[in-house]
Amino acid sequence: MAKSKFERLPGFRDFTPEELDGVLHIFDSWRTVSTRYGFSEYGGPPLELLDLYVEKSGEEIVQQLYNFQDKGQRKIALRPEMTPSLARILAGRHRAMAKPIRWFSLPQLFRYERQQRGRLREHFQWNVDIVGEQGVGADVEVLAVALDGLRELGLRENHIVARVSDRKLMTEILLVLGVKPDNVSTVFTIIDKMERTKVNRSMDRLCAEAELDTEAAEKVLEICYEDQIEVLRQKFEASISITERLDVLQIYIESLEAKGLGAYVQFDLKIVRGLAYYTGIVFEIFDRAGDLRAICGGGRYDRLLELVGGDPLPAVGFGMGDVVLGELLRIRKLFKPESAKVDLFLVIVGEEQRTLALSIAHNQRENGLTVLYGLRPETVGKQLEMASKIGACQVLMLAPDELERGLVVLKDMKTGEQREMRLEEFIT
């Protein structure tokens, strides 16, 4: 019987130390960069009232959740995303807080989904938000911190690209192109899927679901591929709303260039984000090779806090998962797990020396070293073998003859060099 009779749940991961090391490396980079940008880490419960998610995303979300009734008859769910918890937490406290609020979190999130590549039923997500600032400066900071989080992991402009757009701009453009206001969100849904859909199919959907004639539908599809702000400026110069949004978008992109991140940013009207709650600039970060799903998605959502019953507060943020990112790091060979380092291994030549070994181990651990020794009596050969197997840097031999003279033997496992040292140096 080499296996447990109990299986791991499908879509969930176990993490052996080697596997966890990769996740902790990603966490470290995210935390380091968040701190440099002045974001503070917060946390929330993995369980919330089901209605918190239904309120934001509609009844359909329930099909994708781990939801159930608890023993107190509450309808609850494992969190599928962090933003509703953030909105709930801030609703009760933000009035006493200086704005803008710069918070980040590293929650584990859960969705009951059909399994496919890079899509598990759980993942860890870097959530970063600026709340209480409506200016485009906040949008700039948020995309910059996302990109720097990836750069900290070794990804560069030849690996990744942030595709940016603006839902307000796109709304105005669609209205000018003849889309009825009621159909704008339907068109967004179709654009969101257009890159994974055949052109004819997108055309058909625009006509059938968004009530457009063929000519208008063609114009909508065509404009999605326009990547020059200047061309849009000329094309829609009669519309003040469009010109205003293009000005904002231009500041946004120029600010990212000022931060030295211009090579990572690409204007792209096909990015609309599926979720209805985004209200302004939106972005997604992809691998340049285009093999993987989005690494990161985010944007401005100025109405969410209201929705959960709080005061109106502008907000901008993103979520970046560990699964797709981990895959990209492995593909790009940027994933370097470090094996645990053992500074010192104590070889106990005779059991009379065990008490001394325990004392040395404790002393040297107090000094911050990683120290190991055999937990049961073994031959010196076996102990040296163990020291070598775990990759100990140095071995300290506690042998009766040397100890009688107050000495121990320290062996460097790389060079093989040995030298006698005074015992006192190891017990203080």
Added chain:
Amino acid sequence: MAKSKFERLPGFRDFTPEELDGVLHIFDSWRTVSTRYGFSEYGGPPLELLDLYVEKSGEEIVQQLYNFQDKGQRKIALRPEMTPSLARILAGRHRAMAKPIRWFSLPQLFRYERQQRGRLREHFQWNVDIVGEQGVGADVEVLAVALDGLRELGLRENHIVARVSDRKLMTEILLVLGVKPDNVSTVFTIIDKMERTKVNRSMDRLCAEAELDTEAAEKVLEICYEDQIEVLRQKFEASISITERLDVLQIYIESLEAKGLGAYVQFDLKIVRGLAYYTGIVFEIFDRAGDLRAICGGGRYDRLLELVGGDPLPAVGFGMGDVVLGELLRIRKLFKPESAKVDLFLVIVGEEQRTLALSIAHNQRENGLTVLYGLRPETVGKQLEMASKIGACQVLMLAPDELERGLVVLKDMKTGEQREMRLEEFIT
């Protein structure tokens, strides 16, 4: 409406950055000490098959779980403890692994319990285990790392005590005192509760539930208070099994003394641990004042891996929660949250300098500094006020006149001292 219409679930915690800081500080100490002892961190899913817990703890456990059926009709539960996951993970892999396995984890755990002081419905737990070593040396390492984890947080022998015992020893003693083999576990349950129970009540239970006469029941209660190993040696010198276990216990305690931890350890037969799965030495760590529930509990469990269907493998470990510990640290004033440090705040005198500010911010963040600046146009006064409010160490003024001469003004916020510096120093 200052509050969300959605409440946090009872028994769960939100963590603002100030609150999370305390938890992360505890995590840091646990991780640091684990590493010094050569333990490697692993992780597992927060959801497991319900039967994994029922197999270990019996049907009664279900009453205390967050359990439900998922959309694939699987009966699952949020993990109430980590050890069953560890057993499952190792069952499939341990054969290829060098022994002993030294692993630790920091999972969040969940129980649907009646709420009371220090007992929430979730907590984080430091889980440490040595698997594959049956000698008492492993028991010593495990209690030592638990104590050092607490010492790392500033707790000393006047704050905490580890009460240690041995279930094998106690079993042998109970048999000699006339307890029938079938009743030993019942007596353990009664002993486990005796300190929170009136003597008469414990006596009654020993007679009624464990079929003892008054004299035998009195002897059982009396022996629980015997804290001298030598006295037990004399009293039970006729029993070889008892003498052998006393030898082991003596090595255990002397080894902890050799590690300099003697002042933290107290032999105490009243410690039996409620759970049936412990098979040898057991311990609990308490605050000396005795105001709080146990901070930590653990011991040897040599049969658990078999129970989940794996090979037989000896194991010893413990769990230490963050909630009771956090309370103790606050009571002892050892809880020192560090506020986030902002190294540099950029004051943008005129909006023409914003692009330069973005560039400096990015450069200095790349150098590892925490850098902030106002995200929207504000007066210099407002910006300085913000810098002071967030506790920035230094302020860098970007003013047109100085910039024309290639200069910027750096102000130390503690001393108020200002000096002109060359701009180049901040953009490389």
